[in-house]
Amino acid sequence: MPHIEDVAKDLASKLREHKADYIEAHLEDSLSSYISYRGRVLESIGKSASTGGNIRALVRGGWGFVSFNSLDRLDERIELAIQQAEIAGKGESRLAEVPPVVDKVSAPIKSNPENIPLAEKKELLDGYHALIWKTPKLKTSTIGYGDIYKKILYVNSEGSFIQQERADFNLGLSAIASDGNDVQQANMSLGSLGDFSALQKLDEKVTEMSQRALALLTAPRAKGSEYTVVLDPILAGVFVHEAFGHLSEADFVYENDRMRELMVLGKKFGGPQLTIVDGAAVPGLRGSYKYDDEGTPASKTYLIKEGVLVGRLHSRETAAKMGEKPTGNARAINFRFPPIVRMTNTYIEPRDVSFTDMIAEIKEGVYAKNWYGGTTSMEMFTFSAGEAYMIRNGKIAELVRPVVLTGNVFNTLLNIDAIGNDLDMNQGGGCGKSGQSPLPVSNGSPHIRIQKCLVGGK
């Protein structure tokens, strides 16, 4: 099979000759490995290799997209993408200007997963596995490890030719305890852009997770009600991603007049202490890169500054149609999908409130930590804490069963009344949108306090 570099060079000249308004190609080579445990035994260990690409064409505002594994018959595929775009296109093609780039980016890969022996990866997991199973009354556990090394080539009809490398590690662990009919679980997940050592030396956290699963069996449920809620950096990070981040993705907004009114720049979204940022140019995080999948350089975008909406995330198309600057947020999970507007590293900027001060005046509240998951309908959000405690008379009190928090995004942002000084980024998990999941992202925040948040419970 030919090297993707050679195919890309060949494509570069072909794309420039074509009569679509715009045409681009992605070619990708990747190698991945994974190891999983369920219960007391190793469940699977495997390796996978993948090669493929896509051609995306724009004609009169309509897109054609052709993806493939086999790198032959590329002329036909180019023709097909253009034909499709011609059928779809009834308007005008508009893309924000991005100067063509020729670049070769060797990612700062501290440890290429391909160079780490499978034995070493397994040894690390064996250690965590043994730790989890030291916990009594444990019913089962899961460990899932995955890594991927990718080389991606991007060429377009405007003369861009970009090669980027990327290595991603992820690890998820869970401990499940059971007592008769009752089953409780505790989870943790983390990841890293190209640094295997981020997954090492987690013994203490793994032990703590296993013990928490057990403790949850005897923990009471919180009573369902409105509370003053304090979120830890991990959960606040999920909140900012789910509840606000998705709203600032311009593809939800650009062709929808009502959404444009709702998300008009300059509108007040929160108190003066609230500043929210997204940016792949923030280095070293799971959502970091130099160029997005349309060849636009990464940036750092202020979404909310001191409570006021000041920006949003764009692809070249959404930026052009809204008359704003492209932000380098067009991403595809792999060559099987076209790039769409996605978040990268999203966080609330720290302020100066200490955790002690934040909870000091709460008579009865909920301290929600960690996460299982979260989702949003743009107006409404819901997310699950992996761990929760009651706050009573200014102090952290008893452990309660994991809680689900839900509410209206706009009211909840306005109800954030304290932001801590302890920003921390969560690198676990991944983001899903339009069938593309899990995309590596990070999100973070300091501790935050929200007034009047609806908590599900008994």
Add this chain to the structure above:
Amino acid sequence: MQDLMQQLLAKARKMASAAEVFAFTSEETPVQFEANRLKSLQSKESRSISLRIVKNGRIGFASSNRPEDMEGLMQAASETAQFGAEAVFELPASGVFPPVETYDPQVEAIALEKMVGLGKEMIDSLTGHSPEILCEAGISKSKICISIMNSHGLETSYKKSAFGLGVEGTIIHGSDMLFVGDNQSSCHPLLDITEVVERVKLRLEWAKTQARVITGKMAAIFTPDGMASAIIAPIMAAFNGKTVLEGASPLGNKLGQTVFDKKLNLYDDATITFQPGSRPCDDEGVASRRLPLIEEGIPRNFFYDLRTAALAHKQSTGHASRGGGLPSPSPTTFVVQPGNTPFETMLADIKEGLLIEHVMGATQGNILGGDFSGNVLLGYKIENGRIAGRVKDTMVFGNVYRLLADIAGVGNDARWVGGRLYVPSIYCPSLSVASK
């Protein structure tokens, strides 16, 4: 592909005591509309080949989408076999499969223009009903081919066609958003949009006014979509042989005992003609069947793949599925048997309650224990037997096992949700609701 598979199997047998080659090819053509307009046409070709071997008593596994790279596959499978799970099961020899039809050549023949036309029809129909609605619509056709060969003599392959039709509309007033959608899928072409758009219109009608519920316990009807969004996932997990084997299923020791309301009957069936979840055999070459899971409230079986079954001292039920990696047990098509209560009768019975269409985030909590809680993204207040309007800022929570232990009625209105679940409305006498 067949030739390559045979070559790979022959080579793998020389270095391993058992070997299996699984190959998958697919061609998919999605047509997408955004903001009421045609946005893109796509064509996606995909293939993969995977090799599972038993070497020195351990499982090795590798997959690739470069079928010609046999050496790479063999090397990776050998490498992983050094650390792999113990091989506790035998690959099946050639089997007899039920005749399950899953391929209709008509699907491939549907022209792109026809698909574009269906999208336009759906959008025109909905904008005609509610001019302010903005729709996303998708129409897709696909063809997949699955082939399995192993060193015990199994050699089989089948084709499947699929056609999907879906639309989601959004109506925004200020910061108030309404999302209503519906979809249908089949192995046959779907050329009639009526069912999909009529269901969306009905929901739009119901949502025209808003109503408030007060926090507390009340009767609730989960529609087929409501069941899919809140109730089904924990049940799927609990009947999974793997969950049972690990001791994490609340039903693990309850086979033969009454756990659910006796009106509840559930089976998993991969043999229904022309359904997208159907297949003659599973991804390890074990014959498909109709497997009773709940009969009159009593759990009857769990579903297994080869390895899980061997570890549990059971037989595979033909439920191995692969998502690119090694097989593991998963449901194929869940069928909740319809009851005899008309939807209108359930509604008429409720003085004050909720009609639930979509609970957002219900299954993100502790699903093994059956607890669910989430925001009612689409639901309506029932007042004196009638739908009084859409509810907002409302959360429901409960436990699937407690909820399904006491059902006031099983609807006669079962329908397909997402192609792999057939379920009626379920009427629950008491559900916890929190509202602002």
